[in-house]
Amino acid sequence: MKDKTILITGASSGIGWATAEAFSKQGARLILCGRRKEKLESLAHQLKTETLILTFDVRDRKAVFETLDKLPKDWVNIDVLINNAGNAHGLDPVQTANIEDWEAMIDGNVKGLMYVTKALLPGMIKSRKGHIINLGSIAGKEVYPNGSVYCSSKFAVDAFTQGLRIDLNKEGIKVGAIHPGLVQTEFSEVRFKGDRARAAKVYEGIQALSAQDVADAILYMAQTPDQVNVADLVLLPTRQANAYISNRES
Ligand code: 8X3
Numbered sequence: 487m488k489d490k491t492i493l494i495t496g497a498s499s500g501i502g503w504a505t506a507e508a509f510s511k512q513g514a515r516l517i518l519c520g521r522r523k524e525k526l527e528s529l530a531h532q533l534k535t536e537t538l539i540l541t542f543d544v545r546d547r548k549a550v551f552e553t554l555d556k557l558p559k560d561w562v563n564i565d566v567l568i569n570n571a572g573n574a575h576g577l578d579p580v581q582t583a584n585i586e587d588w589e590a591m592i593d594g595n596v597k598g599l600m601y602v603t604k605a606l607l608p609g610m611i612k613s614r615k616g617h618i619i620n621l622g623s624i625a626g627k628e629v630y631p632n633g634s635v636y637c638s639s640k641f642a643v644d645a646f647t648q649g650l651r652i653d654l655n656k657e658g659i660k661v662g663a664i665h666p667g668l669v670q671t672e673f674s675e676v677r678f679k680g681d682r683a684r685a686a687k688v689y690e691g692i693q694a695l696s697a698q699d700v701a702d703a704i705l706y707m708a709q710t711p712d713q714v715n716v717a718d719l720v721l722l723p724t725r726q727a728n729a730y731i732s733n734r735e736s
Pocket residue numbers: 622623624625666667668669729
């Protein structure tokens with residue numbers, strides 16, 4: 487990874503943050519993207535390698551294209567794009583769910599990921615190299631109760647990844663996705679709108695994955711030899727069998 491250029495969306499927390507740390511330890515230069523400038527600055531401050539901070543919201547189509555079309559010259563050749571930005575908002579049945587929550591999930595997890603990808607593809611195609619790693623979820627493989635729209639958004643990430651791999655097959659660009667199960671981050675706190683007690687329950691007695699565990703797997707995906715592409719990686723805590731079955735310590 488030495489001197490490779492890695493762009494990470496959603497780098498200001500959780501998996502994105504841990505991924506930046508993991509790649510930096512391997513000598514990579516990092517483009518850290520997110521909405522929270524101060525967080526990105528404090529991350530950049532800790533990293534030993536060169537960084538570029540880009541503050542924008544992936545949901546803002548104009549901002550995505552304007553920012554990524556004008557990358558500084560030294561940063562235009564991106565080796566790995568890690569489409570990590572995304573969130574869950576709410577855990578409710580369709581009939582009572584909040585439509586704003588739906589918009590936020592579809593706009594960020596699906597459309598945002600597509601915008602960032604589309605904005606960076608011309609550069610990757612021109613240089614005939616690159617690797618796109620999308621953050622899916624076990625929720626993109628199995629639908630669970632009250633998760634219809636979050637799961638839809640992650641099924642879309644899975645479908646988009648497969649389609650992108652087909653479309654880029656002739657371009658020499660690798661495309662893959664990682665689908666984590668329960669990862670202990672701010673994820674549930676955001677989903678439950680700041681209700682920490684409810685968020686903590688999600689991870690009780692399960693030994694959830696850490697952001698670092700996921701980052702290590704992403705690093706593995708990015709480090710395979712040229713002829714190897716990890717197309718689809720489902721990463722679960724050992725105690726989690728699938729989206730619904732977990733062996734929780736009582
Ligand atoms: C995060 C995993 O199972 O909470 O995407 O949806 S889950």
